[in-house]
Amino acid sequence: MAVGEGKLPRLHPVKGFRLGTTSAGIKIPGRFDLVVMEMDEGSSVAGVFTKNAFCAAPIQVAKQHVKSASSRYFVVNTGNANAGTGRQGLMDSVATCRALSELVSSQPETILPFSTGVIGEPLPIQKIISNLPSAINALSEDGWAEAATGIMTTDTRPKGASREIIIEGKKVTVTGIAKGAGMIKPNMATMLGYVATDASISPGCLQGMIELAVNQSFNRITVDGDTSTNDACMLVATAQAEIETIDSENHSHFQTLLDAITEVFIELAQGLVRDGEGASKFVTVNVTGGNSEQECLKVAYIIAESPLVKTALFASDPNWGRLLAAIGRAGVENLNVDDVSVYLNDVLIAENGCRAESYTEEQGVKAMAGEEIVIDVDLRRGDNSATVWTSDLSHEYVTINAEYRT
């Protein structure tokens, strides 16, 4: 199951960023499962990584490498997360970087490794190393669509997003791909995202941009509330578009570019939710009228992660009682429940602590019938708001996660 058509949009090439995809037979013979990405010298690279204490080997290596040298290559395998693999896992990630560095005549530290797939199995390092030349051969600025497929695990479809904007009369491109069929699946070592632009951006500004963009996108989605051991998201600026460099001195185009980058991030993040494990609904939870963004987020996440709300969504059941009960346990201090109102796709369903007088079950059923549901909660006690995207909890979610290893 997945929500919407989900066709991969046209992914505009980013000058100075090349992707090469191949099949290394890591888990399923013949399937694309190994991707190398190459960026021109002089590119800036920024990243955010999982906060899980059990952080997978490639993430540990990538975090170290990104600090110690200018990155030139990403190498991504699916089918095996190289997580929970101890010392051997670290050695395998380092060996992958070393093998690629020799093939491309670069330093191992310029290479960032990423793995996604099953936890706890040793990385089939020989399969990876022997297929690196084929991935390198495939490197091309037109390689985005193949790479989007090459990083998939339980995803039912590839995810990509792309924008072209004009700055100083010059075309600037932002293109990205992501994988993950849920906010998390530690067993599948979930979410990876790679976004590149040909703009010129200093590393410091780029790190600021990725954190702002992730905060409005990948950090606003949840399928089941877990966070993976392998989550990583990278943003690259190749500096090949002929526009001024954006840095701490020159901020004039920062916002324009950030907006385009954030749009790409949000489209990718929503793509993950639409393809969430067992998803039959795409749900937007808007919470407004809070005293702080933090309390709005708390309420939004409590709703988005409540198994009772999620099963009601699956059943297309306008169950306002479960929504009120979820809001009530969010721990908002001194919440006056009589001030709270709740809308389902613009239908007022609850106010004054109970069902709205104007509400009819018929309205509610109609509001829940579609694949896209918007839940609006107004706390009416402040000026802050927050939005979270999620999916429903279906039989297929249980099937996928109960049968994954067996």
Next chain:
Amino acid sequence: MAVGEGKLPRLHPVKGFRLGTTSAGIKIPGRFDLVVMEMDEGSSVAGVFTKNAFCAAPIQVAKQHVKSASSRYFVVNTGNANAGTGRQGLMDSVATCRALSELVSSQPETILPFSTGVIGEPLPIQKIISNLPSAINALSEDGWAEAATGIMTTDTRPKGASREIIIEGKKVTVTGIAKGAGMIKPNMATMLGYVATDASISPGCLQGMIELAVNQSFNRITVDGDTSTNDACMLVATAQAEIETIDSENHSHFQTLLDAITEVFIELAQGLVRDGEGASKFVTVNVTGGNSEQECLKVAYIIAESPLVKTALFASDPNWGRLLAAIGRAGVENLNVDDVSVYLNDVLIAENGCRAESYTEEQGVKAMAGEEIVIDVDLRRGDNSATVWTSDLSHEYVTINAEYRT
């Protein structure tokens, strides 16, 4: 589905505490759904109530009444939670108390009302009032088993527990019943518990006892992490056993009695989990070696509420990767993952941040085969521990909660 046989044990009568059960046809004709409980004058009564901000009407009334007078009666209906019913709901709860008070010639404030069932429907007050005489007629110290059935909603079986202990050469009885097929189901307005003893205990000591007992029992279980709008648990001491009163001056038997009360509470709480919605496994999560009880609880709850862990439990899959990933996101500060070890029914499955060398998949599969699973996590950084009980996440859970209203 439910775990184990779950036969109702023998419930010893408590002198001075009578229960009367009848059918008022609130939701299903002919089903027991109305219970009156009567305690002798001079009884002490203590209670704990839901912390949900959307607190149901009867709970609001009960909290007020328990403060303003000595309680003599509980009146419990199932089939309707009288929650999310606004001002009318409050009036209906008060009217229930007034009607009963007239029949038994007591003050309305001596009566505590409880409701459980669907949220947001008006309470069928006439059905309740017209059947109160029949419930009063049935009042008997032997009425525990019928009352255990009379407070059920989606429960597949009644829950009760009973202990007899000897204090000062005299027999003292503790007996209780509870309902709830999950820690929560706001839509079903879940958990209710009633425990009585014939010991003599001052109200202050009794309140202390219930809070200590609840903290080791009902506050240590979770089916899906939600908390209901109607949760309530009451403890009554009728003072009919001829032993000294336990109060702030005389503590000599406090611990003995608290132990018996806590045993009854734990048995009832575990009974709820065993009958948890869709439960096919009863799971004990022990976390030891923490710097504080709080951090042990955090880890235990993250495991117990992780949809990925719960679906793996349903599949009898010894998925240590999901366990490590859950522990890793519990937010334990400066957790050294290499110190953590994880056991499934005494089989060491993970240590040093990865699968234990001694572990074989065969051992794991064997450990997961039974209905009762113990997960032991040792954080190895302190002397504190905590235990939480939970169930798995099955297809039946989704079915029950997706189809409840439709």
